[in-house]
Amino acid sequence: MSAVGIDPSDAAGGELPAVRRDRIVGFVEAARQASVHEIAEHFDVSPDTVRRDLTALHKDGQLTRTRGGAVANSLLNSPDRELRIRQMLQEQEKARIGELAAPLIKNAAVVAFNGGTTTLAVARNLTDHRELTVATNNLSIPFEIPAHAVNNLYVFGGDVRFSSQVTIGFTSFPDVEVPGMVHFDIAIIGVGGVTTEGYSVSNLGEASMMRQMIRRSTTVVVVTDATKFNRHQFALVAPLNSAQHLVTDSPPPSDVQEALEAAGVRLHVDAPENEDLDA
Secondary structure, eight states, X not given: OOOTTOOGGGGTTXXXXXXXXXXXXXXXXXXXXXXXXXHHHHHTOOHHHHHHHHHHHHHTTSSEEETTEEEOHHHHSSTTOOHHHHHHXXXXXXXXXXXHHGGGSOTTOEEEEOSSHHHHHHHHTOTTOOSEEEEESBTTHHXXXXXXXXXXXXXXXXXXXXXXXXXXXXXXXXXXXXXXXXXXXXXXXXXXXXXXXXXXXXXXXXXXXXXXXXXXXXXXXXXXXXXXXXXXXXXXXXXXXXXXXXXXXXXXXXXXXXXXXXXXXXXXXXXXXXXXXXX
């Protein structure tokens, strides 16, 4: 006979769900990341039980659910966490943001991309575009953007941050007669935080580079998943009105949404039904 309120399948492995979930948190913290099947094998429970456990632990803030598993919060607390880990987070949401933002870029446009996995998702979705001129400090974009969409691609020089695969330096090209005179039709800007104060990131050098991209662009599109709302990061990039568009996967909190509207930022939101992370 099972305990009241406990699904018998959740009590698999001979221990109560609460006890097992505490142990799962310890297991994921020790491993830094783990798949559903690794956890199921270790605790001798079914993958479905593990999925329920991970969903509950994610809601409680004890670890971070990813597609196919979980990542330890201690790994994510560093603002410069490894790119491969960042790519696992909100993977489906970023893909939808990329689909939604790509049509804002016109054929033959001069486009600036900053670093980050969300801007990379936009670049991947440019399969129907042609004759673009692209400039970026995102070292992943040259390998991910559809080659047939691009006439010319420039990578900004500077110091390489291996953790996030970006360069940090001045956003200008050497030119003897008019140094630094570059202009973009549109800038696709990924940020680490969006508050009523503005857009922010974790690194001062990157914030400065992003400001230069924004100042030199006719149109600015901020792309961010909903986990970045009301998150304050170390370096303020620019106020909300520095962008004309913000593309996200879920509506922002009311205070942020009101501030965006007051700043004249057009909000593009894709909020599909919740999907199974392991589908």
